[in-house]
Amino acid sequence: MQISILLIYLITFLILELVYFKIADRFNIIDKPNHRSSHTSITIRGGGIIFPIAILVYALINGFQSAYFIIGLLAISTVSFLDDILTLNNKVRLSVHLCSVLLLFLQWDLFSLSWYWVLIALIFVIATINAYNFMDGINGITGGYSLLTIATLYYIDQNVISFTSAELLLIVGLALLVFNFFNFRKKAKCFAGDVGSVSIAFIIVFLIGQLILKTQNISYILLLLVYGTDTAFTVLFRKIRKENIFEAHRSHFYQFLSNHMKYSHLLVSLLYVVAQLLINVLLILLTGETMIYTLLLFFAFIVIYLSLRLKLEGKKRLLLSYDKHSSQM
Template structure:
């Protein structure tokens, strides 16, 4: 870690840039005003996630120049991430039709997958799974889902930021212990950029991430998982385990709404974490609980899988079963009208 000093510089740069963006949002009245679908009650500036995009992008270009990460890795992350961020920024400042947003998301996912070289062979339960072109198509769908689920899960103060930091730092530690030096820097830089932003976004938030930031995090972290798979299936499963809270809540909620026939592209507040925040009458308990679950439940399982103490797919199932029970307990995907009778 010869260039470790880059990390505090990234944190400070993100901290300062977020402060500037907050002043800009206040001056231009780029404010998220609470409505019936909101999980907050106070008008709050939005668009602070742009700081994460800019700082991480510059830092990633720097480490590419220092040859701390491969050019292909950086092109995958920067190209896909910047396109998604631009789409999100435009949507934050106006409105883009859902079909055009989705088209841009598929293009960004395809770009990332091109540089990642597709979906590698995955080992699970002792079987080798090689899906070929079908696997590449699934990987594109996976990346589009990852960026959108991150957007869906960015609904209360600090939750999306803390999830990114926990996952990135957890896998960076695993990479360090396993000697995967080429994979360490990008997650560390992203965690640092998000940490600077989290100072302003921690409950009670003084600025929101916005679609530019949440979509960017989703596509970049999703790309991390596929890049890791080329070094070992165990790392792919470790990422999925660390992202378990977001994956389970968002996927279970979407499935339940689809089965019911709801318009899934419309704004709602029926995720488990949103019901939980209303049940506990605040964002802080839920955000802190997410961090604790990541550290004390998901991280040990990610370690066990990464060091091949248990099969990756089995570890994933073990990790997700309690999360699924939590999603059911907090009524993920249930019609919002039910809330008034149970909270």
């Protein structure tokens, strides 16, 4: 793809993002901080709408290749955007999510496989989309982490095995650069919103799914290991504390680092990106090796993550309910 064409895409996405800011400002599509927020000022919500818009631009130019994926993305992005501004009924939102995931499976031709693979894929996709939504809480984390993932996938496509459209990866990367320009800063101009976190999760899941199906190598799910680990163990700790896991909260490790230890949002986001970068490098180096090395990488990260949480947060904070914790203070 020529540099001049990439620049045209980049400028186009930048203009479209600025147009959305005008619309959001006109219709008061903003995020007001509350007691659960990790930010303190009113900010435009839904800046991540540039992700599905970028895919739509790509589809219009390239004749709607991967039509099931694109339709699913537009559906899940639309309902997520409406949920950002209206707060939809959960049944409506979940129904559209399920339909979009099924369209994704059609794109992967997954229904030709045994039923248990479909079930595993359903769990993986739904969990990843929700994890991305949960993890989108501080400046730079969603944009930075996603840009790293797309860059890694591009490297794999170009240097390890061709599994998808290089142009598609570049388009998504450019959209992420535009979003990061406005979000990866001390005072963010915009937040991704549900439309951003859900749509980029859907896109990344689609691409990783393509890679796994092409290589028959399940190890590539480790490209999302940091997000997955933080989400899974945060839910586990909340269950142990007998909290309602469906209620909004600030229990993630990244939230502890930014809200309680007062590390800057950008520093915490960079820590997460760097941690995933190291995993990605090791994962690529281990390509072709036996599965035991991938498992060792997985468990080594889990041990490091849990050790850090126990050391920094403490056993009482992680495992005891607020009432029990308070009574022992």
